[in-house]
């Protein structure tokens with residue numbers, strides 16, 4: 001293999017730039033030429049492809065977003081779109097591709113591999129919802145952004161003796177809500193992976209109030225319901241007035257944490273090693289602090305699991 005490509009796809013995540021940098025530098029270190037594909041699969045189909053040099057990825061390790069930009073592309077879900085993509089890659093003499101994104105992006109990468117074009121997936125999403133890795137690039141940064149907001153909201157909640165409901169991202173996975181809730185000392189965490197009991201929440205809030213607690217923080221993952229919807233339900237059940245804070249897209253931005261930069265560097269490096277071994281159809285990940293790889297098909301068979309022991313712990317610590 002002499003030439004490889006790299007693209008970012010799906011929702012952006014802090015640390016994607018650190019991963020691009022690692023892919024480009026490691027590839028050049030091993031004598032490969034690297035091409036950046038702009039705007040995900042959309043740019044692949046349309047030939048938005050440019051050669052990247054060592055300097056192209058200078059000064060980006062600490063920057064949020066993705067210099068290659070990202071996009072969603074319905075056309076790429078068709079075999080025609082995928083074949084067009086392969087034609088473009090071949091026109092540039094590219095023989096292997098690194099795809100940084102979420103599970104939808106992995107499906108695109110698997111489709112290309114099945115058509116004979118080797119691809120490696122790197123997990124980049126703040127949701128931490130990809131099987132085959134304990135952490136995705138961007139999760140730690142988003143978590144720290146949420147914690148920063150929770151700490152600030154806690155200051156005002158406690159000054160005004162208020163209950164705050166904080167809505168965080170996570171359509172299908174409760175990791176961000178759970179980790180933020182545990183690290184932020186939330187009284188209640190609502191995640192898609194488990195049901196909640198309004199009676200239990202009411203009992204906890206009253207118990208806390210009786211022992212003189214000045215504030216309560218409730219974290220709701222957006223996949224369960226919106227913060228406003230939950231506030232309404234809580235009001236119906238307890239007559240309690242709350243304030244709602246929807247954190248929204250700030251969770252996707254910002255400079256990646258050291259943990260995300262290191263993870264991105266390790267995963268990016270492994271992706272290149274696999275392509276150099278002429279291997280494709282694999283997604284890299286981290287398990288027990290070791291860099292691992294799994295077949296895409298293995299990843300699609302599994303469902304992401306939130307750590308329910310941690311969920312139990314959060315309840316034990318917030319009595």
Ligand code: ATP
Pocket residue numbers: 009010011012041042071072073074075076077078101102103104105106107108109111124125126
């Ligand atoms: P995130 O979950 O963080 O938003 P993602 O990678 O899962 O990231 P998607 O929008 O699901 O985001 O997928 C990104 C792109 O991957 C899609 O716009 C499409 O081009 C491609 N893709 C998704 N599913 C498939 C599929 N089944 N086959 C081929 N390509 C796909």
